[in-house]
Amino acid sequence: MNFLLAVLIQTWRNLVQTWSSQLLTLLTVTLSVLIFSFFYLLYTNVLYAGHQLDDDLRLIVYLEEDPTPEMQEQYRERILKFDQVERIEFLSSREAFDRFAAQLEENRDILVDMPEDFLPPSMEVYPVQSLNTLAKIKRFSDYLQTLPGVLKVQYGREWVERFYLFVKLLRVIVVLSGTLLILTTTFMVANTIHLTLLGRKEELEILLLVGASKKYIRLPFFLEGALQGFVGSLAGIASLYTLYTWIKLRFAVSSILAMFEFTFFPMPVILTIIAFSTLLCGSGSFSSTRKFLQL
Amino acid sequence: MNGHGDETGCIIDLVKISKTYLPDIKALQDVSLSVRKGEMIFLTGKSGAGKSTLLRLLSRMEKPTKGVIDVAGIDLNRISPARLQQLRRRIGFAFQDFKLLPDRSVAQNIAMAMEVSYTRAAVIRMRTRKLLQRLGLSDKYHTRTSELSRGEQQRVAIARALSNEPELILADEPTGNLDSETTGMVMDLFRKYNERGATLIIATHDESIYRGTSHRVIELREGRIVDGGPEPDSLRDRSSVHANATPPSAP
Numbered sequence A: 001m002n003f004l005l006a007v008l009i010q011t012w013r014n015l016v017q018t019w020s021s022q023l024l025t026l027l028t029v030t031l032s033v034l035i036f037s038f039f040y041l042l043y044t045n046v047l048y049a050g051h052q053l054d055d056d057l058r059l060i061v062y063l064e065e066d067p068t069p070e071m072q073e074q075y076r077e078r079i080l081k082f083d084q085v086e087r088i089e090f091l092s093s094r095e096a097f098d099r100f101a102a103q104l105e106e107n108r109d110i111l112v113d114m115p116e117d118f119l120p121p122s123m124e125v126y127p128v129q130s131l132n133t134l135a136k137i138k139r140f141s142d143y144l145q146t147l148p149g150v151l152k153v154q155y156g157r158e159w160v161e162r163f164y165l166f167v168k169l170l171r172v173i174v175v176l177s178g179t180l181l182i183l184t185t186t187f188m189v190a191n192t193i194h195l196t197l198l199g200r201k202e203e204l205e206i207l208l209l210v211g212a213s214k215k216y217i218r219l220p221f222f223l224e225g226a227l228q229g230f231v232g233s234l235a236g237i238a239s240l241y242t243l244y245t246w247i248k249l250r251f252a253v254s255s256i257l258a259m260f261e262f263t264f265f266p267m268p269v270i271l272t273i274i275a276f277s278t279l280l281c282g283s284g285s286f287s288s289t290r291k292f293l294q295l
Numbered sequence B: 001m002n003g004h005g006d007e008t009g010c011i012i013d014l015v016k017i018s019k020t021y022l023p024d025i026k027a028l029q030d031v032s033l034s035v036r037k038g039e040m041i042f043l044t045g046k047s048g049a050g051k052s053t054l055l056r057l058l059s060r061m062e063k064p065t066k067g068v069i070d071v072a073g074i075d076l077n078r079i080s081p082a083r084l085q086q087l088r089r090r091i092g093f094a095f096q097d098f099k100l101l102p103d104r105s106v107a108q109n110i111a112m113a114m115e116v117s118y119t120r121a122a123v124i125r126m127r128t129r130k131l132l133q134r135l136g137l138s139d140k141y142h143t144r145t146s147e148l149s150r151g152e153q154q155r156v157a158i159a160r161a162l163s164n165e166p167e168l169i170l171a172d173e174p175t176g177n178l179d180s181e182t183t184g185m186v187m188d189l190f191r192k193y194n195e196r197g198a199t200l201i202i203a204t205h206d207e208s209i210y211r212g213t214s215h216r217v218i219e220l221r222e223g224r225i226v227d228g229g230p231e232p233d234s235l236r237d238r239s240s241v242h243a244n245a246t247p248p249s250a251p
Ligand SMILES: Nc1ncnc2c1ncn2[C@@H]1O[C@H](COP(=O)(O)OP(=O)(O)OP(=O)(O)O)[C@@H](O)[C@H]1O
Pocket: B021, B022, B025, B026, B027, B045, B046, B047, B048, B049, B050, B051, B052, B053, B054, B096
């Protein structure tokens, strides 16, 4: 019998002997991983949705009068001097009217009495992707405001601001729940191990007396914790996936959720969560044996 | 760390050992003793004389208050935890209080001593069966030790001590709960291990097992050696060196 086999047998014995407290710890790990990864998944999806919004995030600059082609060229130059933009589109008073009419569809009769130039001309500035923070957009908007002939700059300020606030809040929740759950999980695992140690005090004493090495005594505890971390995180991720699929089936067709494309974690993230949980529980369990055994 | 013990054929060297338990119980006082490899020694003395204490010091279950202990050439005062565990795998200790796990079977209890040396499972089974047979416990292989009589538990403890083929066997009152026939069995087994080269120290009150023996009988009284018994000449010389208080292992 080699060392590893001996350790595995020892681990198995302990698992069988203390299965009920093991199960409880497993449940804690599962729940912790589930809660944390739920928030994290929400966060990544919201962030993703945000990027999707950024795609058609544009600044609408209302102008006093329809710009001549030379003026359009001037605007273009001055805007490009400030920052890169993806594209700039000019919309005359007339075009704005047509677009509005098209949007109204069957209700377009209300426009009948309106003069065709009642909407101001505008230019639509599509910023480049790098312009992805609120502060940058604000600065850009302020700059556009200073250009001659500009009435007003609009970018759905309130909506965007709220969105970014929400993202910030989510980030805080993810970090807080992560920390809290890591603490409780390690505590629970260490506690189980402590109980196990107490329950096996006699056995460990005898093992020390017959010359068991440190490794032989402690490695099973590491494996035990690691196993709990592994199985627990696997179960947690699996439950989250089930929940995710259910929500998608249930709500994706209707409601605002259909607007966004929801995605699950990519494989590397899943593996990282599992690996982290395995290591955390393993080392938590391992280190709790140090004091007890006074090795 | 590696001492003179191995070279001179000594497996145990005690130099002026004292052990005082709190508050002020002098369990051992100024005990010096050398044991040659392959010797069989009886340690006798009244209850409370310090026999168990001496054995516990030899496996470093306790530290001496004073003095130097060398086992297999290693100074126990300075042994590292890892080396200690290594050393303990070479020692078989049959404890006075057995130290068996009540909820495990006889076989599992015995196996513990071999598993820590990563012995193959088949070998463990074979040795266990053989020992149980020699100790008259063949039919108890799967029995939980809590269901055994004191005498049977005692033999399981002895079987565990012998199972790992130790170089040094420490038996604390190994026949205390046994009838004369079973005592004979145990002593035969001890003698067999001794003939194969193991060193034995047997702490006992049972005069019958050492009466008329050619082996050394050491008597402890109130923590002191009062009778060293027939000591080999070479060892007598070494003891006198110790009496002059020049521990050879001092750096
Ligand atoms: N852990 C301890 N704490 C305090 N005193 C102890 C301890 N162990 C032993 N003693 C004391 O040390 C003395 C020697 O004890 P020890 O167990 O070595 O005697 P013994 O010769 O083995 O006796 P017995 O034949 O009854 O087993 C006794 O007076 C005992 O009360």
